[in-house]
Amino acid sequence: MISYSRPEGTERERKKMRMIWFDMDGTIADLYAVENWLPRLRASDPTPYAEAAVMLNMSLLARYLNKLQKHGYGIGIISWTSKDGSEEYNEAVASEKANWLHQHLASVSFDIMKIVDYGTPKHNFLKTENDILFDDNEAIRNEWTGEAYEPSEILSVLAELLHAE
Numbered sequence: 001m002i003s004y005s006r007p008e009g010t011e012r013e014r015k016k017m018r019m020i021w022f023d024m025d026g027t028i029a030d031l032y033a034v035e036n037w038l039p040r041l042r043a044s045d046p047t048p049y050a051e052a053a054v055m056l057n058m059s060l061l062a063r064y065l066n067k068l069q070k071h072g073y074g075i076g077i078i079s080w081t082s083k084d085g086s087e088e089y090n091e092a093v094a095s096e097k098a099n100w101l102h103q104h105l106a107s108v109s110f111d112i113m114k115i116v117d118y119g120t121p122k123h124n125f126l127k128t129e130n131d132i133l134f135d136d137n138e139a140i141r142n143e144w145t146g147e148a149y150e151p152s153e154i155l156s157v158l159a160e161l162l163h164a165e
């Protein structure tokens with residue numbers, strides 16, 4: 001598992017900020033539309049993760065996230081590596097995912113980035129009881145003990161949060 005928290009985020013992490021978490025595959029990164037994504041993943045090819053297209057207006061998303069962060073929200077990623085991936089392949093996948101975020105959401109400084117083994121329960125990572133999660137996986141949304149939403153709701157939920165500030 002790769003777990004990353006930016007150094008300047010340490011103080012913020014201690015503060016028990018309400019987090020806004022994002023899954024990646026099928027939520028913001030269109031992995032499942034990449035040609036032959038499944039056989040390629042099974043063959044330990046990390047490039048489908050790099051090729052995944054964005055699923056929403058990323059400049060608008062970045063603008064919302066930067067504003068919410070200024071209002072005290074933490075911004076995080078919880079994303080799984082590939083099913084049955086070797087340790088080496090999981091590391092390659094984690095690095096592609098970090099690159100993808102850097103490429104498509106360059107202006108966002110994530111407070112916490114968890115790229116964890118496939119199947120790791122995501123609700124282990126909640127920091128407050130009303131943390132928000134965006135995830136395309138219904139079972140994960142149901143297990144989440146904070147607020148969980150589908151990918152199609154990302155921009156409207158964030159706009160509503162900003163409106164409440």
Ligand SMILES: [Mg+2]
Pocket residue numbers: 023024025026027135136137
């Ligand atoms: Mg997903």
